Amino acid sequence: MSWFTVVTALWFGILTSISPCPLATNIAAISFITRKIDKMSVVLLSGLLYAAGRAVAYLVLGAVIMAGLLASGEIALFLQRYLNQVLGPVLILVGMLLLGWIGSSASFTLVGAGVQTRASKGGMGWAALLGVLFALSFCPVSAGLFFGVLIPLSAANQSRVILPLVYGLGTAAPVVVFALLIAFASQQLGSAFNRLTQIERAVRLITGVLFVIAGIYYSLLYVYELPIKLW
Amino acid sequence: MIHTEQLKSGVSRLLLGFVLVTLGFAAGRRTAPPPSQGAAAVAVHEREAADKVIVYAAHMTFRCPECTRIEWLARELLEKEFGAEQAAGRLEFRTIDYMRDLAFARKYNVSSSTLVVVRLVGGEEREFQRLDEVWTKIRDREEYFDYVRGAIRQSLEGMGKERAR
Numbered sequence: 001m002s003w004f005t006v007v008t009a010l011w012f013g014i015l016t017s018i019s020p021c022p023l024a025t026n027i028a029a030i031s032f033i034t035r036k037i038d039k040m041s042v043v044l045l046s047g048l049l050y051a052a053g054r055a056v057a058y059l060v061l062g063a064v065i066m067a068g069l070l071a072s073g074e075i076a077l078f079l080q081r082y083l084n085q086v087l088g089p090v091l092i093l094v095g096m097l098l099l100g101w102i103g104s105s106a107s108f109t110l111v112g113a114g115v116q117t118r119a120s121k122g123g124m125g126w127a128a129l130l131g132v133l134f135a136l137s138f139c140p141v142s143a144g145l146f147f148g149v150l151i152p153l154s155a156a157n158q159s160r161v162i163l164p165l166v167y168g169l170g171t172a173a174p175v176v177v178f179a180l181l182i183a184f185a186s187q188q189l190g191s192a193f194n195r196l197t198q199i200e201r202a203v204r205l206i207t208g209v210l211f212v213i214a215g216i217y218y219s220l221l222y223v224y225e226l227p228i229k230l231w
Numbered sequence: 232m233i234h235t236e237q238l239k240s241g242v243s244r245l246l247l248g249f250v251l252v253t254l255g256f257a258a259g260r261r262t263a264p265p266p267s268q269g270a271a272a273v274a275v276h277e278r279e280a281a282d283k284v285i286v287y288a289a290h291m292t293f294r295c296p297e298c299t300r301i302e303w304l305a306r307e308l309l310e311k312e313f314g315a316e317q318a319a320g321r322l323e324f325r326t327i328d329y330m331r332d333l334a335f336a337r338k339y340n341v342s343s344s345t346l347v348v349v350r351l352v353g354g355e356e357r358e359f360q361r362l363d364e365v366w367t368k369i370r371d372r373e374e375y376f377d378y379v380r381g382a383i384r385q386s387l388e389g390m391g392k393e394r395a396r
Contacts, residue, residue, distance in 0.1 A: 012367075021295040076342030080291065080330065085257040089250040101243040140295045141366070143343035148363030212246065219253045221293055223260075 001157045009163040012145050013170015021139035024214040026175050031207040033179035038200045043183040046127040047176035053131020055168030062164030072147045087137045088219030095211025284322050284386040287347040289329045298344035301365050350386040352393045
């Protein structure tokens, strides 16, 4: 396998990420990664975990397909039919959790007590979970490039690990770079005006609202099939 | 302050209601019988009497700009370069929502919006090509045309050779 092939896989990942169709999830991911804007190390680690989550999801999926356990079409159909429909409600619930609207009372025990506190105050592992969830929520472009182009490329090069992994990192790269840029710029701005705490609070609020908006958008799109366009 | 709390509580309830209704709606649709169009499209083309090549533009229910471009560039190519074949009934263009037509999706192992070129001889399917590389060529019009043109010509020539036998 040549370096050219590895760079091609990386480029396909970047291409997936910068196309308009995963725009809503990318915005949600950027806002989630940057929600602890006062700590650059947390932002960086969240970004890396988000990228790792995406890479592992594609790696496992690629391994399952190339091992011949399932046909790529069957997996794609399953994920497009079911996961995309659950994505909207999940994003709304995560958004509400981040806003502190649910999860703080005893009545919300589905994912354990204090979940809201963990989600909003740190919980960098959530970034990895988010990476997995967003990677598996295939829109037409990501499905076309992953199942139609990357899997055949990996099969031709007998690469069950490297190419799906590099593709996954490519899909996360623009999101992580933007998140770091935003975090850096906000930190500079916050320090200059001595308003870092307020900015951090605002970012957390914006993150929750963006998740709710993205959730409603995906629900209308994939469940109610309303032809809404973000571009 | 009370108003803010009341507003927050009201919006929370609305959102939770929306989540429940959405999940219920999604589950209800999944348990409903599949649309009759389903396997029909595949069955219909299997019964085609004439020898022909069919170009399917398969798409997800949700259509992105690239998906629409895949279909429209293919349409443009067919109109420009394959008018005679279409007029003679040897070539046909069809669109299909593969999320609603699972028989089609499974038969051709379709995983995203793509083109599927199917060659029929005497009503029997002899060959199909799924043009997955449309995704890497969609940004270059000429490259895209070359790729799709090549696949269609190959199928038309294959049909001609079988007829001559």
